[in-house]
Amino acid sequence: MHDLVAERPRLSAAEAERLTAAQYGIAGTAAPLPSDRDQNFRVETPEGAAYVLKIAHAGEDPALLEAQHAVLGRLAAASIAVPRVHPSVRGDTLLALDGAEGRRHLVRLLSYLPGVPMATATPHTPVLLHSLGGTLGRVAAALDGFDHPGAHRHHVWDVQHAPETIRTYLAAIPSPARRALVARLLDRFGDAAARGGTLRKSVIHGDANDYNVLVDPAPGADRAVVGLIDFGDLVYSWTVADLAIACAYAMLGKADPVGAAGHVAAGFHAAFTLTEPEIEALFPLSVLRLCVSVCMAAHQQQQEPENEYLTISERPAWALLDRLDRLPPALARYRLRHACGLPPCPSSEPVTRWIQEHAATFAPVVHPDPRTAPVVVFDFSVGSTEWEPDALTEPMLAADAITGRLRAAGAALGVGRYDEARLVYTAPQFQTGPAPSSANRTIHLGLDLFQEAGAPVSAPLAGTVHSAADNAHPLDYGPTVILRHEPEDGPTFFTLYGHLSRASLRGLRAGQRVESGEQIGTLGTPDENGGWAPHLHVQILCDLLGMEGDFPGVAPPGERAVWRSLCPDPNLLVGIPEAAFPAPAMEKATIQALRARHVGPSLSLSYRDPLHIVRGRGAYLYDPEGRAFLDGVNNVAHVGHGHPRVVAAAQRQMAVLNTNTRYLHAHLARYAERLAALLPDPLSVCFFVNSGSEANDLALRLAFAHTGRRDVVVLDGGYHGNLSSLVAVSPYKFDGAGGGGRPPHTHVAPLPDPYRGPHRGTDAGARYAAGVAEAVARCEAQGGVAAFLAEPILGCGGQVEPPPGFLVEAFRHVRAAGGVCIADEVQIGFGRLGTHFWGFETQAAVPDVVTMGKPIGNGHPLGAVVTTPAIAASFANGMEYFNTFGGNPVSCAVGLAVLDVIEGESLQAHALRVGTRLKARLEDLATRHPVVGDVRGRGLFLGVELVRSRETLAPAPGAAAYVANRMREEGILLSTDGPLHNVLKIKPPLCFSEADADRLAGTLDRVLAEDAVRAATR
DSSP states (O other), X not given: OOOHHHHSOOOOHHHHHHHHHHHHOOOOEEEEEOOSSSEEEEEEOXXXXXXXXXXXXXXXXXXXXXXXXXXXXXXXXXXXXOOOEEOOTTSOSOEEEEOXXXXXXXXXXEEXXXXXXXXXXXXXXXXXXXXXXXXXXXXXXXHTTOOOGGXXXXXXXXXXXXXXXXXXXXXGOOOHHHHHHHHHHHHHHTHHHHTGGGSOEXXXXXXXXXXXXXXXXXXXXXXXXXXEOOOTTOEEEEHHHHHHHHHHHHTTTOSSHHHHXXXXXXXXXXXXXXXXXXXXXXXXXXXXXXXXXXXXXXXXXXXXXXXXXXGTTHHHHHHHHHHHHTSOHHHHHHHHHHHTTSOSSTTHHHHHHHHHHHGGGOOOSSSSOTTTXXXXXXXXXXXXXXXXXXXXXXXXXXXXXXXXXXXXXXXXEEEEOTTOBOSOOOSGGGOSSSSOOTTSOOEEOSEEEEOOTTOEEEOSSOEEEEEEEEEOSTTSOEEEEEEEEOOTTSOOEEEEEESBOGGGGTTOXXXXXXXXXXXXXXXXXXTTTTSSSSEEEEEEESOOTTOOSOOOSEEOGGGHHHHHHHSOOTHHHHOOOGGGSOOOOOXXXXXXXXXXHHSOTTSOOSSSSOOOOOEEEBTEEEOTTOOEEEESSOTTSTTOBTOHHHHHHHHHHXXXXXXXXXXXXXXXXXXXXXXXXXXXXXXXXXXXXXXXXXXHHHHHHHHHHHHSOOEEEEETTOOOOSSHHHHTTOHHHHXXXXXXXXXTTEEEEOOOXXXXXXXXXXXXXXXXXXXXXXXXXXXXXXXXXXXXXXXXXBSTTTSBOOOTTHHHHHHHHHHHTTOEEEEEOTTTTTTTTSSOSSGGGGGTOOOSEEEEOGGGGTTSSOEEEEEOHHHHHHHOSSSOOOOSSTTOHHHHHHXXXXXXXXXXXXXXXXXXXXXXXXXXXXXXXXXXXXXXXXXXXXXXXEEEEEBSOTTTOOBOHHHHHHHHXXXXXXXXXXXXXXXXXXXXXXXXXXTOOHHHHHHHHHHHHHHHTSHHHHGGGO
């Protein structure tokens, strides 16, 4: 390695400008660009044309530069975006420049490619990564068959020589632990370079790192690679090395590094078909490239510690190497094969075929024989209505329940399905991160056979004991036996038997011969089998992935196809008739198609990629594969999705009685008493309905009956329900898309928005209330005001909290004109705000009617209207009010349970504590992200308004929609609202925790920093 400092040219920007003008006839301003050994300048002319002046380090081989020029010309001819060579005024493509100490530097001028480095582009979407691979595949196709003498050189960065380079510079790494890590990876993957004779060769770019790859400056879902620069590492090497280098850098900083590499490989393979040896070498070569990178960075730091460019990727590279060190190399290879459309595990098909051909000869795994014995197949899936996930991790409860199910079905065996997504795997070994995420392992890779503890387990076919170990962690296998099978007429494979008794291990040793039908153990009890109800977990393994004594029995959903290939269906061995298994669940695509055909198109779906949700628990929603989504927006599940006390109350009462209110029932009386006690006097008379919409419709009827009038005052941006009567008083609807405009009987007052509205200061509340007074005056001109209907804090209006004093003054104006004041608490009531139980209390105002819905029943269809005795008396005018389902015993039991949970779990205080923390975190984001114009709300009813400019308050609805979709991709559900559709609304279940708040804010911080959001403020 030469002296980097001495070899590098030392031109100033002014000298670069003079050189460009004299030699190329181009007058422009020069600015330095980062480089390793060369010196580069961006030269821009007054007309906006841009070039790159490149001054090579001393001793650069002219033949190499000529090779680069030849490659650039060939790629340009193939319509690949690369720099063009600009000749000097004399027609030369290379110039000689004399530098310091007699050193000679070669100079050339290239066109400047527009775009931004991929390293600075966020996020790296699958589309972008695929585009990267596709670009490099097109480069490989264009250079296939091309050669140039200048490319044949020994280059220290050439992946062919990675082991040599690593050994040469390993000692430069100062940390002993890091040196040991690199040495370990070299031992593991170094032979990939030795096997390079099976790999195709060609001229390659040689350094497709994320600073040499340019992407479209305009962010978006279809953002793609638009150029490739810096061919200084061009070399004749393995064709797949370009892909390996790109994969190495694409994996940096990714939650799923191999998944990212898979997208790149898929793009390359689509453009230039990889051979099987190339796919096999891809992951090892990527790891070796990373090892070269950290070794060279350490060496270059010793030579030039002040040059940050030399170590720009070092920190993420070390983090990535540490992760890859713990990853089975074969698993990475199988995932890359799958990404390229190949069978993930090549031996899977031969193993499956051999087992199918010999299935009739296998002995039963348990007795009685599952092939003939009566069985019952259990549904342990994420959306199961048969089993609660928590019940299965309570071993004795599960054992009793399973025994009861077997007895009731007259079955000898219970069966747990293969390839079933489950939520029961809650121990740390199943988690891949600190919070529930899409990568947690949920997919069951075995077949479960439930019997009593002590039942014998036999080998279905002959083999040898590969291992017999006790995996004693909670919810692990417990005692586990793995058999190796090497049939003379078939491939080698393994079978695993988990959840055995400890006594099963005493008579077994590695290498011991086991015959078909020979007993290998017995089923263990919960205290020895990992804590499960007694059962056998049987699994087929086509590759042990280098593991010993253990093997994953559960896979991440994103790797489902790969693990299915590694572990084919164990029923091939066990032989349970297919008729015993239920039909598969409906797939997402089928559901969407049926919905499109039979459900009204005005019923929208959330998110660019709609969610298929099958279970809710607490603050989380789950898709069929067990992916967890932190629910930051569904305030209907007020005390948490599927709260056990609420569910139990509904189940108990539903089993006894559900009828209408024409009969006396204690639940109705007790619930009315409880609700009235939560409200100030004189609010004491209750009506029960089925939804917030019904509640608001009834509230209007009460006002009409009490006043004898029909005109209504509402706030701009307000929404009060989906009935015709309520669309007519909801500006959010009648002024929105498809709306018919304001009806004559509806009078709109300005939205009392302290952020975007016209009024500020201590009297803002009164000034906004004056707008209500003006609307009341318009009512008077048409016969008088019947009601003022308003949310104390507006939801669809943009999570807007009016300034203090607004409601008191607004109510005063309305009452002075004889109108009724209705507080719509459908969104915000029942303690959500933390500081108060009801929204109107935050304004020290008392309405005449309060409407409730959504959170009142925690998802059960329930609503209520509470009013004064005087208004209730006016409504009792001879026409009976009857609601078939309103106030039924089940609904009242649910409502009582919700109140019990709010009180018993101190959820109002919890909402205040967590909401205060979350709001502070969101306000901190506003100090670092210009797109955040305002953070508002209280408790767990918060809004984040996104703007293009804080000065003009120009909205950023595109940014809000982008953020909501990106947060969904990150496993967090938010939504957008507001008249300008630029407000992120946050209103989660009240069981939302401080850790949930931190996760939401931290993820939002990263998303707000992405290019598409930052572009909104430019």
